[in-house]
Amino acid sequence: MRPILIIGGGITGVTAAVELAEAGKEVVLLEKESHLGGNVVKMHNYFPKLCPPACGMEINYRRLRSNSRIKLLTHSELRSVTGAPGNMEAVITRKPMYVNDRCTACGDCLEVCPETRSDAFNYGFGHTKAIFQPHPFAYPRKYEIDGAACAGPSCSKCVAACSYDAIQLEAKEEEVTLEVHSVIVATGWKNYDATAIEGLNYNASPDIVTNVEFERLLSVSGPGKGKLARPSDGKTPSSVAFVQCAGSRDRNHLHYCSAVCCSASLKHALNVSELLPETKISIFYIDLRVTGRNEDFLERVKQKPAITLNKGKVAAVKANGEGEALQVTYENIEAGKKETRPFDMVVLATGLVPENGLPLQGADEDGFMTTTMPPGVYPAGCALRPMDVSASVKSAASAAVKAIKPSSLGIDISAEQ
């Protein structure tokens, strides 16, 4: 049997890859970034157990490393896929990383590189050198060069500093054609554009951040190295507001519920109360959608005196200038009136939108993949709809079964996804 192509190396794609490979199938795992893990590796910790993502991912990386059936293509994107299940052809573009597999991540090149770039992994909080390792637990463990930031062959300081002959400044984009059996789409999600939500004024202050940025601000591998600080002045926030449904369940933005942002904000509130017990935390919500094992969070949050839950939609967030508190105006449903309260930081629980951009048909009106994709193409995880890690893992296993046997298309197992 030809290999199964998996597009997207987040938790969904990696799970599908190891499950298939351990069942004896050849797999090609395609990832557009230089490293695996998708959005999960950017998190401070993850529910329900609140363990650091590095632990969970490390188990998968070990399974992946020890299985020669998995071919990993990072920095790669699908250009086209044609053919019928069992007999498909995929054309892939591999972008240059300028650093080859001889890299040992020793870091000698960092000291000599004169160029810097915005730290994309940390959403622009801080800078890295033009040659960098995306984050300390990146897999594969090697450096890369940002071609847009690098001064090029006229500089070559890193080449001279590297004892392993790992840097190839002249590397070029390549095209690869693969014959594959079937395709799993695990391209996941990205954050809804917070600047589009007018009243919430995301751009008005560096202290108004999105929920994904907040993950990095909390993280030990983030800009604050585990100490939460206000981006504007580095001070410890004495109050933090969480604005739920920022863009979600709103017919002007995303009409659907993004499913995980209530649990994510409860997690963040607990994180803050553990890091900074004196900080006052308020969550503003329409209704809190927390199900299954995450209901425990709600109970834990309710027991924390520093956390208040406020039923009411936030109408506006205002920034009054440097050093001044942010003002959050919301409709207090219980009191039946509008109220405005000051906060040091505001976290927008921004919704999830699909991150696909693939040359494939079969997405719904919101861009999520559907179960009516072209034959032989099986979507999984957040490419299908917003879902948590545990649901993504189940969805990956379900897609893996379908991808092995395209002939089983007649059997409706879509409810398992």
Ligand SMILES: Cc1cc2nc3c(=O)[nH]c(=O)nc-3n(C[C@H](O)[C@H](O)[C@H](O)COP(=O)(O)OP(=O)(O)OC[C@H]3O[C@@H](n4cnc5c(N)ncnc54)[C@H](O)[C@@H]3O)c2cc1C
């Ligand atoms: C603020 C926040 C906090 C969260 N916290 C938790 C939590 O604590 N616990 C929990 O269970 N869930 C949490 N979630 C949900 C969790 O992030 C998702 O369940 C998980 O990321 C889904 O994994 P995925 O692999 O489907 O998608 P992703 O993590 O998005 O991975 C998709 C991968 O595909 C790659 N890709 C995309 N397009 C292409 C392409 N065209 N070609 C090649 N590669 C591509 C991406 O680079 C990425 O590596 C949270 C979500 C948010 C918004």
Ligand code: SF4
């Ligand atoms: S590119 Fe060379 S110098 Fe830089 S981290 Fe890799 S092995 Fe070390």
Ligand code: SF4
């Ligand atoms: S060649 Fe590019 S990456 Fe290497 S040292 Fe110069 S600027 Fe940095």
